[in-house]
Amino acid sequence: MSKRTRRRVRGWGSVVGAIAVLWLATHWASVWPVLLTGLAVAVAVAVAGWAGWGLWRVHRSAMSLDRAWREQEEAKARELSMAQVDALSWQEFETYVAELCRRDGCTGVVVSGGSGDLGADVIGYFADGRKLVIQCKKYAPHRSVPSQDMQKFVGTARLEHGADVALFVTTCRAFTKAAMGLALRQDIVAVHRDLLGAWVKGAHLESLIQLNGSGGSGS
Structure with a gap:
């Protein structure tokens, strides 16, 4: 300019x-x-x-x-309800888990736990025909489910029992890291104490399947 x-x-x-x-x-x-x-x-x-x-x-x-x-x-509410579950024997616990399955619409539910059950304590079917196989472990709350228990169930749930959905249900608070890692890799639904408490309080079985691996951090 x-x-x-x-x-x-x-x-x-x-x-x-x-x-x-x-x-x-x-x-x-x-x-x-x-x-x-x-x-x-x-x-x-x-x-x-x-x-x-x-x-x-x-x-x-x-x-x-x-x-x-x-x-x-x-x-607190889950723990109050779990106190009643803790009072059950391991046989009564398996029967109670079977009742929860029936409550949520499963059919053909039978309790097969006992000697020679090969990890299938409860067997039933979802409304859409999927086969449900459940391993129940009545452990003290402070314990953790070890990897060995999970390995045994992984080896039989599908190969031996033909499970479409496999649940490992326990009254203790956690799975070990090795057990939880194996469950996630092998598509086993790991139901620890908190998730079981929610199931007891009315949460639907299908919702627990979606929460596999949530909470109950491994030890």
């Missing part, structure tokens, strides 16, 4: 600025209320935003506390 052009631009800028100042001076009485209104609106929006953010933080904190409380209460 040449010097002459720059001078023209500065000149026109000065003219426009002078016109703007003159216009404001002559219309200040009408402009000032508009500016005040705009400022008030901006302040109101800022205050509302700050208040909304504060309320959202309080709401989120309350929801978090409520969720934690509900989880604690659900855990």
